[in-house]
Amino acid sequence: MTLLENYTITELTPSTSASYSKTLTREDIVLFARCSGDVNPVHLDAEYAATTPFGEPIGHGMWTGALVSAAIATRLPGPGSVYRSQSLTFKAPVKLGDTVTVTLTVSEVKERVKLVTLECEARNQDGKLVAKGIAEVIAPAEKQSLKAGILPEVVINELS
Amino acid sequence: MTLLENYTITELTPSTSASYSKTLTREDIVLFARCSGDVNPVHLDAEYAATTPFGEPIGHGMWTGALVSAAIATRLPGPGSVYRSQSLTFKAPVKLGDTVTVTLTVSEVKERVKLVTLECEARNQDGKLVAKGIAEVIAPAEKQSLKAGILPEVVINELS
Numbered sequence: 138m139t140l141l142e143n144y145t146i147t148e149l150t151p152s153t154s155a156s157y158s159k160t161l162t163r164e165d166i167v168l169f170a171r172c173s174g175d176v177n178p179v180h181l182d183a184e185y186a187a188t189t190p191f192g193e194p195i196g197h198g199m200w201t202g203a204l205v206s207a208a209i210a211t212r213l214p215g216p217g218s219v220y221r222s223q224s225l226t227f228k229a230p231v232k233l234g235d236t237v238t239v240t241l242t243v244s245e246v247k248e249r250v251k252l253v254t255l256e257c258e259a260r261n262q263d264g265k266l267v268a269k270g271i272a273e274v275i276a277p278a279e280k281q282s283l284k285a286g287i288l289p290e291v292v293i294n295e296l297s
Numbered sequence: 298m299t300l301l302e303n304y305t306i307t308e309l310t311p312s313t314s315a316s317y318s319k320t321l322t323r324e325d326i327v328l329f330a331r332c333s334g335d336v337n338p339v340h341l342d343a344e345y346a347a348t349t350p351f352g353e354p355i356g357h358g359m360w361t362g363a364l365v366s367a368a369i370a371t372r373l374p375g376p377g378s379v380y381r382s383q384s385l386t387f388k389a390p391v392k393l394g395d396t397v398t399v400t401l402t403v404s405e406v407k408e409r410v411k412l413v414t415l416e417c418e419a420r421n422q423d424g425k426l427v428a429k430g431i432a433e434v435i436a437p438a439e440k441q442s443l444k445a446g447i448l449p450e451v452v453i454n455e456l457s
Contacts, residue, residue: 139336141336141337157334159333159334164331164332165332166332167448167449167451168328168329168331168332168451169328169329169332169333169363170446170448171324171328171448171451172324172325172326172328172329172332172360172363173319173329173360173363173364173366173367174317174319174364174367174371175363175366175367175370175371176299176301176371176445176446176447176448177301177370177371177376177445177446178376178443178444178445178446179376180446181446181447181448182446182447185443185446197363197366197370198366198380198383199359199362199363199365199366199380199383200332200333202359202362202363202366202383203329203332203333203335203357203359203362203363204333204334205359206333206335206357206358206359206362207333207334207335210335210337210357211334211335211336211337216337216338216339220358220359220387221386221387222384222385222386222387223358223359223362223383223384223385223387224382224383224384224385225382225383225384226381226382227380227381227382227383283338283345284338284345285336285337285338286330286336286337286338286340286341286342286345287336287341287342287456288327288330288331288336288341289327289453289454289455289456290453290454291327291328291331291451291452291453291454292451292452292453292454293449293450293451293452294449294450294451294452295449296447296449
């Protein structure tokens with residue numbers, strides 16, 4: 138059982154930081170395409186992707202955005218946060234097998250309105266910046282230690 | 298077979314517009330959680346969600362972001378676009394069964410560098426604004442009509 142713990146607004150100061158990593162798999166691409174409807178073949182079809190400047194299947198840009206949001210929701214500030222805004226600039230493609238590490242760093246805390254600004258960076262396993270941006274989050278007032286939601290099993294039946 | 302057609306940079310003018318709709322299902326929430334790792338129980342656990350201000354499970358904010366990116370990748374400008382940046386402000390939660398319509402409207406075209414700015418709005422079935430923002434995209438130079446990527450079957454085995 139995974140416990141998600143949060144930072145309350147009073148625990149956050151400029152330079153509080155947290156990281157979150159995930160390796161992009163074929164499953165991630167399929168599931169992201171399925172839940173969003175983004176069926177661009179540059180993500181799904183290796184033969185087509187080989188004809189593009191990328192040369193191979195790449196992850197959806199917004200998959201990296203999803204990792205940023207996962208880092209906010211589960212790590213910093215964590216459960217009880219309310220996501221207000223996000224900006225992202227996409228700097229480089231993420232390829233199958235790349236491990237993306239999102240690092241969030243608090244840059245501003247407005248305690249009266251509980252608004253926290255986070256600098257967000259996503260880098261691949263070589264340290265190359267793949268995306269960066271700014272998030273604004275309403276931080277929780279109360280400490281929470283919460284059981285992570287349990288995911289049902291997901292099975293992908295690849296076409297033969 | 299779905300064909301994805303694009304707008305080339307010379308076909309885009311301010312006010313060119315396109316829409317894309319999707320209804321949020323339990324499957325979408327599970328798959329988004331799985332591919333991102335965002336296992337906050339406010340999305341996954343109805344019992345826990347009932348204790349929050351939302352009162353029921355809500356979609357991940359960035360799922361709406363994923364719909365915006367799907368609209369860009371498959372509709373406007375469509376295949377061959379390169380996603381440069383996205384800003385999003387989250388205005389209201391999306392609940393299970395809500396139908397979100399993303400509308401993209403070209404606000405600026407810099408033909409020399411092929412850079413297109415899109416105003417992005419996401420509204421629910423009642424017309425309520427759930428998210429808005431700005432995207433910057435490098436539009437394709439060449440016309441493409443492309444077979445959508447084919448998704449394998451995905452089966453979710455809910456825990457009993």
